[in-house]
Amino acid sequence: MRDRQVSRGTRRAREFEAFVAGAAGRLLHAATLLTAEAPNANPRARRLLTLALAHTYARWDRLHGEDPYDCARQYLATRFARAIWHQYVHQYVAFGRARPDPRSPLAALTPQERLILVLRLYEGVAEEQAAALLGLPTERIHTMCDRATANLLHPARPTAPRTAGPKVAPS
Template structure:
């Protein structure tokens, strides 16, 4: 049992870690979230190892993130400015990444989970509903509300400044 779980963790941690980061927007919280989900998975490994353990871990992460958010409402905090490095200019990519993270932080945990599942994990509405333990209609509603909120609050993602100035 332990060997198969260790193999699963070794092979799937990078992808699961990326998903955890998208859910939390913070590297340390993402590590905590993934560890919590993996601990829960290990306790039930015998039951879930024959099925789809990765889906179980993802579902545990989504539910744990919502639970954490309910307990401690996130407060805004200032991020340090990226340090300048010599070499290639990655400022546009960095600005885009920071805009995406800020936009995701503006969503509710359920909306964020739907966006991550649908557009990052590339799951169908039915698959996302199964992972979240809700109906397809709920996934559609949260997805619609999230996209509406992103369009209203993240103008740089919808209409980049370079495009605005050429009009």
């Protein structure tokens, strides 16, 4: 009996290690896109990845044919969405934290736009699935994805500084 449990635990660990070896890079990239951090300085993305992988490992034996990548991606997205909400609610407490890297093309988007764009375009999640995952109407997902895409393709130009009239030298 004990040998069977050890064998099952060893097999579980090997399966999970193989999953992490294949999926962690893509999940980290998705998390980095969500947080809009620099790829080489992404502590928030790494934390999201760690939490998603820990959650997936905890559910590993109960997946029963479910895609572990889908499970990890769902947790990553919902955890990020929850962080967005808490940041919004406690904006003055969290002020100064979680700022995107200004060099990231996604930095100009709102966190919710980034989330929807990453799910739809990078991860290939269908509108209906994204809507169900985030608890939003499908039309809202469609509209936000279109707006985020338009903002990426045609970013707003910075306004030119106002110039005062010509300076007159005092006489």
